[in-house]
Amino acid sequence: MNAFSFDCLHRDTKTNARTGVIHTPHGDIETPAFVPVGTQATVKSLDFDEISSSGTNLFFVNTYHMVLRPGTDVIQRFGGLHSFMHWDKPLITDSGGFQVFSLGAKRFARKNEKGEGEASLVRITDDGVTFKSHWDGVEYVFTPENSMEYQWILGADVHIAFDDCTPYPVTKKQAEKSMIRTHLWAKRSLDAHTKLSVTRNPYQALYGSIQGSVFEDLRKESAQCITKLPFDGFAIGGVAVGESKLEMEQVLSWVMPILPDNRPRHLLGVGEIDDIFTLISYGIDTFDCVQPTRLARMGIVFADKRELDITNKEFDGDTKPIDDACSCLTCKNYSRAYIHHLFRVRELLGYRLATIHNLSYIQNLIFKIRQAIRDGSFFKMKSEWLEQKNRV
Amino acid sequence: MNAFSFDCLHRDTKTNARTGVIHTPHGDIETPAFVPVGTQATVKSLDFDEISSSGTNLFFVNTYHMVLRPGTDVIQRFGGLHSFMHWDKPLITDSGGFQVFSLGAKRFARKNEKGEGEASLVRITDDGVTFKSHWDGVEYVFTPENSMEYQWILGADVHIAFDDCTPYPVTKKQAEKSMIRTHLWAKRSLDAHTKLSVTRNPYQALYGSIQGSVFEDLRKESAQCITKLPFDGFAIGGVAVGESKLEMEQVLSWVMPILPDNRPRHLLGVGEIDDIFTLISYGIDTFDCVQPTRLARMGIVFADKRELDITNKEFDGDTKPIDDACSCLTCKNYSRAYIHHLFRVRELLGYRLATIHNLSYIQNLIFKIRQAIRDGSFFKMKSEWLEQKNRV
Numbered sequence: 001m002n003a004f005s006f007d008c009l010h011r012d013t014k015t016n017a018r019t020g021v022i023h024t025p026h027g028d029i030e031t032p033a034f035v036p037v038g039t040q041a042t043v044k045s046l047d048f049d050e051i052s053s054s055g056t057n058l059f060f061v062n063t064y065h066m067v068l069r070p071g072t073d074v075i076q077r078f079g080g081l082h083s084f085m086h087w088d089k090p091l092i093t094d095s096g097g098f099q100v101f102s103l104g105a106k107r108f109a110r111k112n113e114k115g116e117g118e119a120s121l122v123r124i125t126d127d128g129v130t131f132k133s134h135w136d137g138v139e140y141v142f143t144p145e146n147s148m149e150y151q152w153i154l155g156a157d158v159h160i161a162f163d164d165c166t167p168y169p170v171t172k173k174q175a176e177k178s179m180i181r182t183h184l185w186a187k188r189s190l191d192a193h194t195k196l197s198v199t200r201n202p203y204q205a206l207y208g209s210i211q212g213s214v215f216e217d218l219r220k221e222s223a224q225c226i227t228k229l230p231f232d233g234f235a236i237g238g239v240a241v242g243e244s245k246l247e248m249e250q251v252l253s254w255v256m257p258i259l260p261d262n263r264p265r266h267l268l269g270v271g272e273i274d275d276i277f278t279l280i281s282y283g284i285d286t287f288d289c290v291q292p293t294r295l296a297r298m299g300i301v302f303a304d305k306r307e308l309d310i311t312n313k314e315f316d317g318d319t320k321p322i323d324d325a326c327s328c329l330t331c332k333n334y335s336r337a338y339i340h341h342l343f344r345v346r347e348l349l350g351y352r353l354a355t356i357h358n359l360s361y362i363q364n365l366i367f368k369i370r371q372a373i374r375d376g377s378f379f380k381m382k383s384e385w386l387e388q389k390n391r392v
Numbered sequence: 393m394n395a396f397s398f399d400c401l402h403r404d405t406k407t408n409a410r411t412g413v414i415h416t417p418h419g420d421i422e423t424p425a426f427v428p429v430g431t432q433a434t435v436k437s438l439d440f441d442e443i444s445s446s447g448t449n450l451f452f453v454n455t456y457h458m459v460l461r462p463g464t465d466v467i468q469r470f471g472g473l474h475s476f477m478h479w480d481k482p483l484i485t486d487s488g489g490f491q492v493f494s495l496g497a498k499r500f501a502r503k504n505e506k507g508e509g510e511a512s513l514v515r516i517t518d519d520g521v522t523f524k525s526h527w528d529g530v531e532y533v534f535t536p537e538n539s540m541e542y543q544w545i546l547g548a549d550v551h552i553a554f555d556d557c558t559p560y561p562v563t564k565k566q567a568e569k570s571m572i573r574t575h576l577w578a579k580r581s582l583d584a585h586t587k588l589s590v591t592r593n594p595y596q597a598l599y600g601s602i603q604g605s606v607f608e609d610l611r612k613e614s615a616q617c618i619t620k621l622p623f624d625g626f627a628i629g630g631v632a633v634g635e636s637k638l639e640m641e642q643v644l645s646w647v648m649p650i651l652p653d654n655r656p657r658h659l660l661g662v663g664e665i666d667d668i669f670t671l672i673s674y675g676i677d678t679f680d681c682v683q684p685t686r687l688a689r690m691g692i693v694f695a696d697k698r699e700l701d702i703t704n705k706e707f708d709g710d711t712k713p714i715d716d717a718c719s720c721l722t723c724k725n726y727s728r729a730y731i732h733h734l735f736r737v738r739e740l741l742g743y744r745l746a747t748i749h750n751l752s753y754i755q756n757l758i759f760k761i762r763q764a765i766r767d768g769s770f771f772k773m774k775s776e777w778l779e780q781k782n783r784v
Contacts, residue, residue: 040733040737040739041730041733042734042739042741044739044740044741045740045741045744046741047721047725047741047744047745048725065737069733069736069737070708070709070729070732070733070736071708073709074708074709074729074733077709077711077729078711078727078729084727084729084730084733085730086725086726086730316462316466317462317465317466317469319469319470329439333439333440333478334478335470335476337462337466337469337470337476338433338476338477338478340462341432341433341461341462341466342434344461344462345432345457345461347432347434347436348436348437348740348743348744349434349436349437349438349439351740352437352439352740352744353439
């Protein structure tokens with residue numbers, strides 16, 4: 001199987017958008033790529049064939065969730081996530097950091113009767129993070145070392161270094177402390193990863209994670225520090241945690257020029273349909289987001305540059321597909337009225353048909369964006385798309 | 393398109409089991425056939441391709457549910473259920489009777505603050521039944537005439553005459569009254585159906601429904617009365633309403649000898665895996681049951697003549713498929729451990745994978761039963777199957 005590598009193939013002249021290919025042991029990923037999220041080892045409601053047919057070549061699984069359920073011992077018995085989930089294309093896992101801080105803290109903070117804050121439930125030291133499972137309250141410890149070990153067991157093609165995910169809003173002092181810890185953990189992650197990679201095959205890549213919240217000097221410092229380390233690629237973390245879209249864009253404007261051109265860049269947790277043109281313009285290669293699949297399960301579906309709430313009464317007799325121009329399994333076979341009916345009577349098939357469509361819609365948009373970058377029309381496409389979307 | 397007809401092809405020598413083919417405008421149904429239930433115009437969690445791949449050639453949709461949601465006006469816009477659901481094989485609808493008496497009554501009886509019984513919520517006269525929607529309390533009236541009209545709009549290949557579904561337990565006097573009303577409504581159903589059939593194409597078949605509860609003389613009287621009418625086939629109703637398996641078998645022993653040999657016989661609402669050999673032995677051609685699909689959604693899956701609760705801890709690391717001998721999409725691609733995981737974390741894909749398997753398992757069993765009837769080994773197969781099942 002191929003080792004991990006990245007080739008940049010085309011560059012847009014008016015923006016920093018670029019196309020490329022990430023080569024992995026489980027196949028190639030054409031970039032830019034939208035990465036759907038399969039939180040609990042499943043892209044909710046879809047089977048492998050539907051994920052693949054949507055145009056998806058890479059999806060995300062959360063290490064935190066896998067460690068809690070089913071547990072890495074189960075995944076190890078299968079030789080990794082690919083076999084466990086029946087998915088033979090590339091995969092990416094995160095470090096567990098984001099969920100440790102968000103899920104681990106939130107759920108149990110509510111149950112604390114003594115009025116103690118989150119600090120008593122998620123204990124962060126320079127060594128690592130102690131937290132309680134959001135399922136059953138069992139205590140776990142995540143460290144850079146065991147996060148790497150877990151990810152090697154999960155066996156995704158791309159791993160992410162264990163970081164201290166800075167919350168938002170945050171004081172500059174706190175953000176700095178969190179960033180320093182992230183840098184410390186980045187080195188420890190890399191050391192652990194390097195040791196693990198000696199004994200295991202094929203090679204699984206590791207991306208360094210950049211923090212620094214919404215502070216320009218911290219973000220730049222973090223990007224400079226992390227890119228000095230021999231990571232296979234870089235992830236921008238600590239975004240999509242509550243900051244505004246403008247702040248997210250500012251972070252990209254500070255960080256992206258510092259990232260080395262010859263390695264892939266992943267944006268963590270961002271990729272709402274309105275963000276896509278922006279982040280690709282900054283030179284992001286891959287980005288993951290739950291929005292298209294989450295909206296689908298709420299009955300919000302994408303059609304011709306706008307969103308329809310398929311649960312609205314206006315669709316109850318509508319014989320048209322969700323989107324005339326879409327060739328996904330849902331649009332080829334089912335009407336708006338049928339999907340409206342399924343949502344109205346809360347039938348499982350509805351969530352799935354809407355998910356298939358939204359994912360296919362996004363992947364088709366990204367496919368066209370790659371074409372546009374190649375043929376020099378990306379800026380024009382971006383302008384037209386945003387203009388038309390604003391008009392709707 | 394073909395008109396409706398039935399050919400009996402093979403007869404078992406030791407039992408009354410038989411194979412045959414029901415010809416319908418949407419294709420042939422090999423019998424005996426297990427008929428899954430797509431209550432609300434969807435076999436819960438499956439798409440048309442999965443229903444078909446399971447070996448299903450006919451499924452059931454409930455008229456009551458369609459009248460309430462989405463409403464027959466919506467279905468009419470699509471020219472019928474086939475187009476609405478994207479299903480091009482045969483379909484059967486019921487009269488609405490069963491649900492009118494069960495759902496219509498139960499849900500609102502609870503809300504009645506005056507201590508009034510069901511009678512105030514479901515009003516039955518010789519004209520028809522007035523009831524309230526279990527969704528929103530809106531009042532509806534079902535009569536033999538509008539049940540036929542509704543079913544012609546739904547456009548299934550087989551309809552069922554509107555009957556008074558006798559509850560259980562019941563006094564003989566009540567059962568007789570209900571049976572007499574069923575006979576009255578059978579004639580009115582047939583008249584309405586005949587009128588409708590003149591103006592509509594292709595012809596849709598109508599089965600008469602036999603009532604009489606667990607009383608031998610009533611069941612025989614009902615079978616004699618209904619079979620005198622020129623129905624295309626016959627359905628045995630008022631079973632699976634709470635009576636014992638022995639009582640159900642007694643009903644078959646009284647009714648089946650009276651049914652004409654040249655027309656198909658459907659058993660309404662019966663087909664748990666333990667019942668299948670029994671009812672086929674009595675000469676039933678088609679039978680519908682929610683059990684395999686309902687059990688699947690609870691995590692109960694069929695394997696090698698027994699049921700596994702896939703949510704049990706013993707399966708959490710089990711790399712085997714649900715059933716080694718099964719070639720369904722689930723067993724070809726997914727392990728017990730993965731399905732266990734999906735159920736444990738309540739992921740939608742779990743319900744679907746289990747449903748695909750249970751339906752395929754049943755359809756494969758019925759396929760083998762048809763073969764066994766053809767080659768004279770049905771009785772042997774039945775004995776072996778039941779013996780082995782009892783041993784497990």
